[in-house]
Amino acid sequence: MPPSSPPDLSKVGEGNKTPLKSTISIPTSLFHTKKLVEEKNNAPDQVVVEKRPEVAAPTIIQESVTLTQEMLDLVIHSVKDFYRQANKNFELAILDQPIQVLNGEVNLQVMGSVQxxxxxxxxxxxxxxxxxxxxxxxxxxxxxxxxEIEDSRPKLYTNTDKLRFLRDKHPALAEFQRKFDLDVDF
Known part of the structure; x- marks a missing residue:
């Protein structure tokens, strides 16, 4: 077998044209350290100060726009669609309540501490x-x-209460019951 030759490293990094920074030499003796310090002190300080031209920051004059009821009414359907697509039903229930705008303040009406x-x-x-x-x-x-507004009507829990309510609401029901001799079995 022929001996392998070392790879040619001269072409490595040809695609990258950025110059490499020199490495720091580590002094091997005290004499060498003193020599490096003297060279550094004797070398002219090259401080490069780059002046950048002062550019005035662009001032954006933005007119202050206050929200009105009409503006909210135009976009409330889009807002509700956003929450509907996000499947946020609790938030949607709050947005279904009447919303009022007064002096740029959106007033959400909620019922209960959860909402x-x-x-x-x-x-x-x-x-x-x-x-x-x-x-x-x-x-x-x-x-x-x-x-929440309390309902003054009594709750209808039993079938007898429900029948009594329907007879009061529809008098014809009581008349049919008497005329056809209908008896209720509960």
Missing amino acids: EEIANKMRPELLGLIRKLTGANQLSISVEHKE
């Missing part, structure tokens, strides 16, 4: 979504806890 907690969690996302869709930059969201 109030969900509304507070969805507030940043809703704020960003409304800003993006309307272009309004002056708006805030407040959550109003709305009390």
